Amino acid sequence: MSRSIARYAGLGLMLALFVLLVAACATPPPPPPTPATSAPQPPAATSAPAGGATKPIVIGFTASQTGNLNVESKKQTQGLQLWLDDVKKAGGIKLSDGTVVMPEIKFYDDESKTDRVQALYTKLINEDKVDFLISPYSSGLTKAAAVVSEQNDKVMLTTGAADDKTMEQGFKGTYQLYTPASRYLAGAIDLLKKLEPNAKKIAIVNEKDSFSTTVANEAKAYATAQGFEVVLAEGYDTGTTDFAPFINKIAAANPDAIMGGGHFQDGTTFAKQLYEKKVPVKMIALLVAPADAKFTEIGAGAEGVIAPSQWETPVTYSPESAKAANLPWYGPTVSAFVDGYKAKYNEAPSYHAAGGYAAGLLLQKALEDANSTDAAKVKAALDTLNLLTFYGQIKFSTDAKTHGKQAGHTMVYIQWQKGADGKLAKQIVFPLEAKTADAQARQ
Amino acid sequence: MNWEALFASAIDGIMLGFIYGLAAMGLSLIFGVMRVINLAHGPIIALGMFSTYLLTTQLGLNPYVGVVLTLMFGLLFGIVMYLVAVHRVINQPELTTLLATFAVSLIIIGLGTAAFTTTPRALDVDVGTLQSGAVTILGTRIIAVLIALAVAGGLYGLLYRTRVGKSIRAVANNRAAAELMGINTTAMLAFSFGLGAALATTAGGLIATLFAFTILAGGSFELKSFVIVVLGGLGNPTGALIGGILLGLLEGVTTIFIPVGWVPVIEYVIFILILLVRPNGLLGARA
Numbered sequence: 001m002s003r004s005i006a007r008y009a010g011l012g013l014m015l016a017l018f019v020l021l022v023a024a025c026a027t028p029p030p031p032p033p034t035p036a037t038s039a040p041q042p043p044a045a046t047s048a049p050a051g052g053a054t055k056p057i058v059i060g061f062t063a064s065q066t067g068n069l070n071v072e073s074k075k076q077t078q079g080l081q082l083w084l085d086d087v088k089k090a091g092g093i094k095l096s097d098g099t100v101v102m103p104e105i106k107f108y109d110d111e112s113k114t115d116r117v118q119a120l121y122t123k124l125i126n127e128d129k130v131d132f133l134i135s136p137y138s139s140g141l142t143k144a145a146a147v148v149s150e151q152n153d154k155v156m157l158t159t160g161a162a163d164d165k166t167m168e169q170g171f172k173g174t175y176q177l178y179t180p181a182s183r184y185l186a187g188a189i190d191l192l193k194k195l196e197p198n199a200k201k202i203a204i205v206n207e208k209d210s211f212s213t214t215v216a217n218e219a220k221a222y223a224t225a226q227g228f229e230v231v232l233a234e235g236y237d238t239g240t241t242d243f244a245p246f247i248n249k250i251a252a253a254n255p256d257a258i259m260g261g262g263h264f265q266d267g268t269t270f271a272k273q274l275y276e277k278k279v280p281v282k283m284i285a286l287l288v289a290p291a292d293a294k295f296t297e298i299g300a301g302a303e304g305v306i307a308p309s310q311w312e313t314p315v316t317y318s319p320e321s322a323k324a325a326n327l328p329w330y331g332p333t334v335s336a337f338v339d340g341y342k343a344k345y346n347e348a349p350s351y352h353a354a355g356g357y358a359a360g361l362l363l364q365k366a367l368e369d370a371n372s373t374d375a376a377k378v379k380a381a382l383d384t385l386n387l388l389t390f391y392g393q394i395k396f397s398t399d400a401k402t403h404g405k406q407a408g409h410t411m412v413y414i415q416w417q418k419g420a421d422g423k424l425a426k427q428i429v430f431p432l433e434a435k436t437a438d439a440q441a442r443q
Numbered sequence: 444m445n446w447e448a449l450f451a452s453a454i455d456g457i458m459l460g461f462i463y464g465l466a467a468m469g470l471s472l473i474f475g476v477m478r479v480i481n482l483a484h485g486p487i488i489a490l491g492m493f494s495t496y497l498l499t500t501q502l503g504l505n506p507y508v509g510v511v512l513t514l515m516f517g518l519l520f521g522i523v524m525y526l527v528a529v530h531r532v533i534n535q536p537e538l539t540t541l542l543a544t545f546a547v548s549l550i551i552i553g554l555g556t557a558a559f560t561t562t563p564r565a566l567d568v569d570v571g572t573l574q575s576g577a578v579t580i581l582g583t584r585i586i587a588v589l590i591a592l593a594v595a596g597g598l599y600g601l602l603y604r605t606r607v608g609k610s611i612r613a614v615a616n617n618r619a620a621a622e623l624m625g626i627n628t629t630a631m632l633a634f635s636f637g638l639g640a641a642l643a644t645t646a647g648g649l650i651a652t653l654f655a656f657t658i659l660a661g662g663s664f665e666l667k668s669f670v671i672v673v674l675g676g677l678g679n680p681t682g683a684l685i686g687g688i689l690l691g692l693l694e695g696v697t698t699i700f701i702p703v704g705w706v707p708v709i710e711y712v713i714f715i716l717i718l719l720v721r722p723n724g725l726l727g728a729r730a
Contacts (some may be wrong), residue, residue: 066553068659071562085507208704239663242459244581245452245698251577252448265563268655272565276572277579292562298655299567369723 036349052098059105059363059372060130062120062145064137067112073137074350076160078345079356080134083364086332093364095371103360110136113238114144118403121148131373132156134359135351139163139181139211146174153377155382157353157363162310167397168406173375175382175396177408178360182209182218184308184366185259187413188285189223191306191430192257195439196282199256201231205246205270206287208235215287216260223259230420231255240266243273251279261286269296275301282441291351291414296424302441303418306429308411311351311391313434314339314428315412322388331361334390358391447577449699451479456695457688458584460650461591464687466664467671468595469642474617475678476536476635479529482544484552484712485665487640491517493555496564506568509647510590514641516694521640525633533632555658565655594645595684598638602680611635615678629653670714676724685726 061080064073077114084105085092092100106128110116117136124130125148134222135158142161149156154175158166162178165168179201191198202223206216213235217262220230236246243266250258258274258281265291274284275298283306290296290307315334322329332340337357349357362385367373369381386395386408395408413430417437427437450609466488473481481487491513498509502558528547532539539664570582613621622628645724650656668683675682689712697706717725 062448066556068561068657069559070556073561090716191499213638234702237704237707240703241650241696242455242665244455248448248451248455248577249699249703252445264561265655265660268565270562272655276569276583277583278572278574289563294564295563297565299569300531301567362662410482 003333004253009399010382017334017430018030019358028037034219052068052094052100054092054100054102056102056374057131057362058123058128059103059109059132059134060121060128061105061134062117062124062141063137064112064141065109067110069112069138069141072160072350073112075352076137077107079341079349079353079358080360081356082337082344082353083357083360085156086116087364088361093367095368097371101367101373101409103364104300110141112138112141114141117144118148121145123148125152127286131375132363134356134363135159135161137161137271139166142166143210146171149174153375155378158361159359160352160410163211164218164405168402170401171404173379173404174403175362177362177391177394177409178310178406179409179411180406181214184215184287184411185219186222186432187286187308187411188259188306189219189226189228190308191413191439192228192285193226195403195441196256199282200227201228201253201255201257202228203250203253203258204230204231204260205232205250206235206260207238207239207240209262212260212262212287219222219259223324231270231402236262238244238262238266241269243270244277247273247279249279251277255281256310257283257285259283259285261289263287264289264292268298271295271305272298272301284442285413290416293426296416302424306337306413306415306439309351310409311354312412312414312428313424315390316434317388317390317392325388327386327388327393330365330387331389334348337390354391356391358394361389361391362394373394413439423435445577445699449696451578452695452699453655453692454578454580454695455584456691456693458580458588458691459653459690459695460647460688461588461662461684462653462687463664463667463671464645464684465591465594465649466646467668467675467683467687468598469639469646470599470665470668471672471675471678471683472642472680473636474672474681475638476611477533477632477638479533479540479544480537480635481639482541482665483524483548484643484668485655485661485663486548486555486658486660487517487520487643488647488650489555489656489658489661490520490551491644492651493559493564493658494644495648495651496566496656499566502626502627506648506652506717507586507590510645510652511670513648514594514645516632517588517641517644518637520644521637522633523565524640529642530629530632531638551724559658561659562656563657568652570662577669581653583652589653590645590649598642598680603636605656607631607634670710673717673724676726679724682724682726686724690727 013084016412063077064070094101108120117371133154133156135145137160138234139161142158150171157175159177162181164180167176204216204220205211211256215329220233242307267286283307290305291309295303366378366381383398397405397407412428415423417427421424428435429439470484471490485644495509498504499506527643528543532543549597568583573580610631673687675686697709
């Protein structure tokens, strides 16, 4: 008897495991995902000015709540949510006819997977009837979302996506907030020229994904144009864990600087091993990984490493700098954003978070300029935008082929430097007008 | 051709190969004893990374003390996992045990992502380097190789020099007969599974002293383990260690000759060739 009970229990466990397995492996369309809508505030009549109608709009997107992009995606979503809070606190977006536009967000978990993104953006457009779209995090996912958005004539602001090719398809309603990948390392090459006038040879290595490859190819062309010799240019496989043999090969090419990288894990290991192997280069500039605070866990290996970043908390954009650049200023100041973010999430905002907030902010500005929620009018407003925000300058390309591609925003370059207290601190070293410390060549 | 770089890379590759081999031994041992392909192998390696990481960063232990404790943790984890998830289906067809271990894999990844996120972590371990010309040998790798050798030697001693080892081999050979001889097969199977998991977590702990990692980082080592196990012969732990060293050497040396992005392609082409020519592995019994 007890044997048969054990048998049934065993079967039950197996069944439970199997159900779990099927649930986890289900390919799209999966069982209807639970929408993670932000608590929809009832269109507050109290916050609308007397006589003005309240018009709710829904902004849809997917977030990678699970899978390998969850960290960055979460920060991006948090940034956007902070923007939503700020808009609601201000009583909505007011149009000149007294209408108050009250945004709401609706998002699903895309599990960091392209096929989920395609299915969910279709659902957001066709079933949820969202008014405007924001991209998921990462170039890969955004590429998939943009296709769906364009097919359905939607307006989508992309953030967390820097790929150039996506934005060179003659899109009509997709607008990019990030500085495109092609311009990621140009500043580092300029900096090398200033810092080490005798440096002649650069090794460019990159992860073989779409984003890093674009960065590397453009960097190679730019470096050559600037008179450098590219002594080694190779891509490594995504998922590479050990760089020791590759570093031996790079060292044999005798470069003055090493530039490239890919994402978090590979970039961190690569920097660690370059240090351990004592490769004698003047500059190491890597994508993505060094911008994260966890990068310093590799200790001395982090010192001196330079990375491009879309945005950092010490940036010096301000209403005054807008005036100096003859641009209109819009939105909160850098410190207002940073303080608001810290108050809500108990951590300093990363550039992903800033990008998320900026996406909402730019949509808000476009709605105000368009004085309407009509998609065509909002597109026209986005096309003419050229302004400075806490996130930097924003201007979209209006060229037919590259329509919507970011043309105003520039990268800042950070370097991990040892402070007086012996601890590593992130400093902005380039562009010179935004620097918080002088760049240091590696010893 | 840069001979110095080639020589340096060969050494780097062989040293890393010991750790690949250690991880693969775990997979191979479990398959050899109970014909279970442990799809949670990669996540268990990742657990080893995080166990060592937390012991070092939270409790302030020496990372190598952390690795030894991680070995114990792996043993316990493996025994519990066997009793909870594998034992009930041990006599079922291989697909069932495969699914059971896959379920555990998903559970570890899910919980691990929630607890640790996918931000990469790294241990700052510096025990000096040996340098001669272009050849730089890292102290961390030397220690990792020594620990890998000690653990592999310990496993060999356990399997071939102790009564428990004899029992495990008996269970692997013929479970029914072993039971008739009075061996507690459930205990032996659970212990073997624990040993397999301990090898995986130890490899994970050593990897954590070398590379940055995330909770998903076990995946690539799991894949390499499968290649190595095929290379060395399924169910043959010694073959797995040698297979690991061969794979490490192959990775190190080919990197110098061809664009580094092609290295995995070469690896898997060789994998397929071995499956075609010697399906039982280079060191496995001939079919």
